[in-house]
Amino acid sequence: MTLQDSATGMTVNGIRLEVVEKGRGRPLLFLHPGIGLDPGAPVIDKLAEQVRVIAPSHPGFGGSEQPKTFTTVDDLAYFYLDLLDELDLKDVVLVGVSFGGWIAAEIAVKSTARLSHVVLANAVGIKVGARDMRDIADIFAITEPELNKLAYFDPKPAERDYKAMAEADVRVIARNREASARYGWSPYMHDPKLKSRLHRIRIPTQFLWGAADRILSEDYGRAYCAAIPGARFETIARAGHYPHVEAPEAFARAIFAFMQGQAK
């Protein structure tokens, strides 16, 4: 691996990756949700006050390369295990939101050797309910305004005027949507095997849950939490499916408190 430019990218296993890196100290690998990563997101700065944030765009998302052979979240999980090896990171705080939480869980059931803590925020990835009921709202079957109403405590700031946006930014949105479907179309946003493997996560694990989320229910989050031994569950007020966007300070504070409470 060559770390070519910490602000824009690196190459792992020959795959060109867009990465935001900020701060010093303990490494925190931040795995973004399906809407992608805003490099200027306040949550990066908040987290970087106390840790070294490494926030890649997943292969296929943002400006990161899409390898043709990558079709499952398993592929992404093994890829990130390789990234941790190649950067030789230790005691990593692994944080994932929504789709990123799914990747984080798939990483942690495979190996926690380089991890100290896992934080899953409004994570998808498992099936808990009846077979003729969706646990996870079908984001591909509703309009964007409807989706935003389900996703956000306050949908207003999420409104976008595509005509006024730069074409490159709209391409990234299209790319993120395509990549979300590539990995999560069917089985829809979950791996049927994952739930029965979650017991393998034996390091401190914290669920953070934007309480206004209507893509996922809190019951879903609590069932997810209950499948990981000793995992704790905490809600974040005035935030929905993306608490790192709507409540970046509370999000960062909860992570720091978790790290301190469990660090020793």
Next chain:
Amino acid sequence: MRVYHFSEHPYPNAWDDPHGYLRVDLPNRALDPKIAADLFHRYHDEYLLADELGLDLMLNEHHQTATCMNATSIVSLSIMARQSKRARILILGYPIGHRSDPMRAAEELAMIDVISRGRLEMGFVKGVPYEFAPSNANPVGVMDRFWESHDFIIKAMTTHDGPFNWEGEHFHYRQVNLWPRPWQQPHPPVWSTTASKSNARVLGERGYVIAVLGSGYNTRMLYDSYREGYASTHNGALPGPDRFAYLALFATAHNETEARRRGELVAGYLRTGANVYPPFKSPPGYFSVDDTARLLRGFTPERSFTKDRRVVDMRTASVQDLIDSVLMVCGTPDQCYQQITDFIEYTGGLGNLLIMAQAGFLSHADTVDSLTLMAKEILPRLKEYKQPAAAAIAAA
């Protein structure tokens, strides 16, 4: 010159449902099975009449929609394979981009080819955007899956010396050994549809029949891309008119006023066909990132052109605009003949005209009359009509 009769087997009785959308999520309580049975029988009667009249037959399938009750084209193809006497039977298309089991597809198509004694024309399509929800096939990578499915079906149909195994990217089979094998050798003719120059070229390279719809006087560029691809794999030779197909709505009658009245009814297909809840129209990955970005930014590609380069919106166009853009052939038999041959001259050669002669609320009596006039007064002249010469195409 062949003319194929086509109906989507619509259920127009539900077209004014207050629910609003006709595809994917229209609750099926809006369908009365007794009315559906009557409609199926009636449409099949019209197909069998077309067979008797000397026309060929085109069938298709769509899913979860009041615009097309043929949820699996194989059922209607099977009925036609047994009951029709002479017509070519074209499936256009079989949506192998979202069909999960190409082995089953190969078996079905081979049976139909045998039962019809070699009358199957085998059109493959990837499937329309709004059917990736009902099929649950991933819209991402659909063309890869389409071609693997195609490759498998052709190999299954052309392997005659015992089983083979298939371990592909998308499909896995063991002991593949197709019984019955198809009547036509090496396999039934392959067709596909496209609206893109790059796909048109690929179809040309393979020498398959290219079918186009909706492009009107913008069709030539697709056909020319096909010709380039064809020439590149055929020692520079140009494809004959039998490699080209074009689909138009169709209505004729003894006088123009009556033809236009029928045209209005047939146009109901275009005016309802796009009535789909927006999220199903552009599933993720179905269109390229660049095309998706353009759609998000509000640019819809210009598709249907008139001879004088006006762009027509097929969903709202008048019958006159539909005629001008060859989305519809409509008028007296003389007028229809003129519209068709004008268009063939423009395309540089077109051997297969696919006519949607029944659509929407067009009645059985009107459909029978329209088909009869086509067969007796237009088709004989089209068969005598001399297609543009290959040299003229090369010079164009």
